[in-house]
Amino acid sequence: MTSLERLTYTNRLRGLPAKQKGLFALGMLGLTFFTHVPVQMMIFIWMGIWIVVYARIPIPFYLKMTGMISLFLLMSLPMLVVHVVPLDEQSLVQDDSMGGWAIGDWFLYLSEQGLEQGGTVFVRSLAAVSCLLFLVLTTPFAEIMQLLRKIGCPTMITEILLVMYRFIFSFWMSAEQQWIAIQARGGERRFRSMGFLIANLFQKTLIRYRQLSLGLAARGFTGEIRVYQRPSKPVSKRYLLESMMGVLVLLVLDWYLRGS
Amino acid sequence: MDKWILEFIDLTFTYPGEKQPALRDLSLKVPKGKKCVLMGHNGCGKSTLFLHANGLLRPNHGRVLWKGKTLKYNRRCLSEIRQQIGLVFQDPEQQLVAATVEEDLSYGLYNQGLCDEEVKRRVEQALIDFGLEELAAKPLHHLSLGQKKWVSLAGVMALKPSLLILDEPTAYLDPFQTNQFREEMERIEQAGTTILMATHDIDWVLSWADWVFVMHRGQIVLEGEPAEVFGEKELLVQLKLGVPLLVELWDLFPQALRQGKKIPRNVQEFYEWLVKNKIEQKQGF
Numbered sequence: 001m002t003s004l005e006r007l008t009y010t011n012r013l014r015g016l017p018a019k020q021k022g023l024f025a026l027g028m029l030g031l032t033f034f035t036h037v038p039v040q041m042m043i044f045i046w047m048g049i050w051i052v053v054y055a056r057i058p059i060p061f062y063l064k065m066t067g068m069i070s071l072f073l074l075m076s077l078p079m080l081v082v083h084v085v086p087l088d089e090q091s092l093v094q095d096d097s098m099g100g101w102a103i104g105d106w107f108l109y110l111s112e113q114g115l116e117q118g119g120t121v122f123v124r125s126l127a128a129v130s131c132l133l134f135l136v137l138t139t140p141f142a143e144i145m146q147l148l149r150k151i152g153c154p155t156m157i158t159e160i161l162l163v164m165y166r167f168i169f170s171f172w173m174s175a176e177q178q179w180i181a182i183q184a185r186g187g188e189r190r191f192r193s194m195g196f197l198i199a200n201l202f203q204k205t206l207i208r209y210r211q212l213s214l215g216l217a218a219r220g221f222t223g224e225i226r227v228y229q230r231p232s233k234p235v236s237k238r239y240l241l242e243s244m245m246g247v248l249v250l251l252v253l254d255w256y257l258r259g260s
Numbered sequence: 261m262d263k264w265i266l267e268f269i270d271l272t273f274t275y276p277g278e279k280q281p282a283l284r285d286l287s288l289k290v291p292k293g294k295k296c297v298l299m300g301h302n303g304c305g306k307s308t309l310f311l312h313a314n315g316l317l318r319p320n321h322g323r324v325l326w327k328g329k330t331l332k333y334n335r336r337c338l339s340e341i342r343q344q345i346g347l348v349f350q351d352p353e354q355q356l357v358a359a360t361v362e363e364d365l366s367y368g369l370y371n372q373g374l375c376d377e378e379v380k381r382r383v384e385q386a387l388i389d390f391g392l393e394e395l396a397a398k399p400l401h402h403l404s405l406g407q408k409k410w411v412s413l414a415g416v417m418a419l420k421p422s423l424l425i426l427d428e429p430t431a432y433l434d435p436f437q438t439n440q441f442r443e444e445m446e447r448i449e450q451a452g453t454t455i456l457m458a459t460h461d462i463d464w465v466l467s468w469a470d471w472v473f474v475m476h477r478g479q480i481v482l483e484g485e486p487a488e489v490f491g492e493k494e495l496l497v498q499l500k501l502g503v504p505l506l507v508e509l510w511d512l513f514p515q516a517l518r519q520g521k522k523i524p525r526n527v528q529e530f531y532e533w534l535v536k537n538k539i540e541q542k543q544g545f
Contacts, residue, residue, distance in 0.1 A: 009399070142359035142399060162359060169401035170353055208353070214316055215355035219415070220342040220371035227358045228366030228383055229376075230397065 002172065003061070008140040011055040017233040018143040019150075024243045025135040031247065032127040035254045037120060040127040042253070046246060047130035054239070055138045062137075069129050073122055080118040083111040141165055146229055159225050167208075174204050264328070265292040265423055265454050266313060266345075271322035273308060282308040283319070284478040290423070290456050295449055297465045297486075298458045300475035301500050306458040307350065309475070310425050313456075314338070314345045343372050346421030350428045352408035361403075361411055362387065362396045368419050386418035389444070405432045413441070417448065424448065426457040442468070466490060466504040467526040474499065487523040506530055 008014070013021065028047065032040055051057050085093055090100075090107045100109025135144070145165075148158050178200055182193045216225075268288045274281040282305045290296055300306050311317040312324055315331055315338045324331040326341055349355050358364040365386050369379045387393050390410060400408060409432045416424070430438045442464070449455060459465060465472060465486060472489040474482040476499050482489055490496070490507045497503070509530070510523050517537060524530035 005399070006402075009402075140399065142363065142397075145359060162357075165359060166357065166400070173401070211349075211351070211354040212357075214311070215349060216357060217316055218314060218342060218347045218349070219355060219357070219368045220339060220419075222339065222371050222373075225357060225367065226370035227363035228370075228379055230362070 002169075004137070005141070005169075007057055007061070007137055011057055011138050013050075013055040013138040013239075014140070015233060016138075016236050016239060018139050018147045019232055020235050020240065021135055021139050022144075022147050025131045027243075027247060028134075029128055029131040031250060032124055032131065035250065036257045037123050038257060039250050039254045040123045042250060043127040044123070044130045046250075047127075047134050051130070051134050051137055055134075057137050062133075065133060065137075066126070066129070070122075070126065073125050077118045077122065080121065081110060081114045082108060083114055084108050149229070155224060162225060163212075166212075167205075170208060171201070171205060174208070175201055178204075262328075263291060264289045264325070266290040266327075266456075267325035268309065268312065269323050269325065271309070271312060271319045271324070273312065273317060273319045275308075281320075282478055283312070285322070286475075286479055287322075288473055288480050288483075290454060291471060293452060293454055294470040295445075295468060296454070296456045296471045296473065297469040298456060298473045298475055299460075299462070299465065299501060300458075304475050305478045306475060307427055310347060310427055310456075310458070313423075313425055314342045314347055316347075343419070344422050346416040346419055346424045348413055348416050348424075348426045348429060350431055352405070352412040352432070355412050355415070356400050356408060358400070360397055360399055361392055364400060364411060365415050365418055368415055372419060382418050386414045389417075390414040391440070406434055406437060409433060410437055413444075417444070420451075421453065423454045423456065426455070426459075428458055428460070430459065430461060462490075462502060463504045463506070466506060466523070474501065486525065490523055 028043055032043055035043070048062070052059055052062055083093070083096075085107050087102055087105050087107050090097075090102075093107075093109065093111075096111050096113055097109040098112050098115070100107055102108075139147075145158055145161060148161075149155075175197070178197050179193075182197060267290070268286060271283045271286045272281055273283040286305075286309065288309070298306055298309070308317065312319060315324070315333055318333055326344075331337065331341060356364050357367050362383055365383045366379050369382055374382070387396055390413070392411065392414060395403065395407065395411075400411070403411065409429075413426075413429060430441060433441060445455065445468075469486050472482075472484065472486050473480050474489060474496070481499070482492060482495060490503050493503050493507065493511065506525075506527070507523055510518065521533070524533050
């Protein structure tokens with residue numbers, strides 16, 4: 001959590017305006033919706049290059065993130081790949097089945113069509129995830145927020161996001177401090193200490209909430225949290241050129257695939 | 261009427277669910293344009309009193325007067341008074357709201373209803389005044405506690421309040437920042453801002469303050485100029501507050517020499533007094 005946050009501030013693409021990165025990520029995300037599997041694979045690889053080579057996000061970190069997400073995707077695949085039919089309809093699915101087992105009155109089998117579908121879903125999801133990861137890993141949250149405000153996202157949502165963002169870190173820090181304190185004072189029994197920690201954190205969070213509302217009021221809260229918008233940075237021509245060329249190549253490739 | 265900027269009259273306040281009142285018939289008048297200090301050991305009700313100043317807490321009895329007018333607890337009056345009274349909490353986490361340093365500085369300014377141009381100008385000025393230029397775009401949770409405190413101070417001072425209330429402002433600052441803070445205080449005071457501060461830094465109180473309040477168990481037990489207040493050594497020791505080093509030193513000199521003189525407020529004054537009494541000193545010791 002904190003290392004992700006830190007990377008958004010230290011990566012090589014930090015200097016690019018959030019607008020440029022956001023538009024690029026959204027554009028690529030749009031491409032993943034209608035292009036073919038080979039193009040989606042290329043999108044995944046290309047975004048990987050942006051993340052790892054251009055932004056210099058450490059490869060192990062990126063692999064861990066995509067790995068974790070792939071795991072979740074894989075967990076949902078059995079739903080698509082494994083089909084169940086009543087035992088007497090087994091002959092009907094003979095063509096589709098790649099092998100199966102009879103369990104009681106039911107026939108459980110690996111579906112060829114399902115496998116194909118699963119593969120398509122997996123590749124598309126992964127490509128889409130890589131587009132979003134690109135934005136999330138290279139752009140500090142504060143800049144994403146500014147982008148949201150600029151494109152007219154309702155203030156209600158941006159304010160909730162802002163307060164949540166502040167709270168996550170103060171919560172995280174309280175948890176960390178408490179845990180260290182418990183350890184330092186000899187709380188060896190992990191399980192009991194954990195319960196203690198959670199109970200304490202709950203209390204602390206309530207106190208923090210009350211304090212923050214006092215703080216907000218003391219600074220003259222008027223019903224809206226408005227903050228200063230940094231003027232946007234100049235658009236990078238080099239990256240703009242590459243992104244446009246890339247999108248063009250992908251579109252041509254997809255059109256070619258459609259024809260064949 | 262113009263003499264007092266803020267008055268607390270017979271305030272009594274008990275936190276819900278507590279038996280002991282935090283404030284007991286407390287009266288305190290903050291003189292306009294002065295540098296005031298509120299002393300008292302931890303838990304005597306200083307922070308509670310401060311929360312009454314801009315209506316964050318409402319007393320059970322008594323009233324608060326702002327520039328001679330009784331404070332009303334409706335939305336308009338409260339928002340007006342909160343723009344004129346800058347309150348800096350002891351714990352900076354409590355009042356930092358936004359994601360980055362510059363965004364946080366701008367929060368209070370926008371609440372005052374200033375336009376974008378003016379906010380931008382004032383934010384930039386505050387960044388320069390407080391030496392925060394390099395941290396401007398940093399997220400707040402990447403800062404150390406001392407830096408956060410510094411940002412919270414900058415955020416309030418950028419509002420140019422007519423009364424500045426500070427709850428142990430130097431608590432998390434390092435010596436360098438403390439020095440910077442004192443310089444900043446001089447500047448603010450010269451601009452005509454009234455300051456009310458809670459602090460344990462008694463040596464500094466002696467040299468800096470115009471007026472000192474001593475609080476104990478929800479009441480004001482002593483007030484006056486620093487030299488007078490610190491003259492009451494026995495009472496202060498009894499209240500577990502102690503006295504400045506200079507006062508301790510001063511008390512070591514024979515009564516005859518000190519007769520009718522005010523306690524020197526800083527090392528320079530003390531030195532001058534020593535030089536003036538050089539001969540007498542030789543006789544005295």
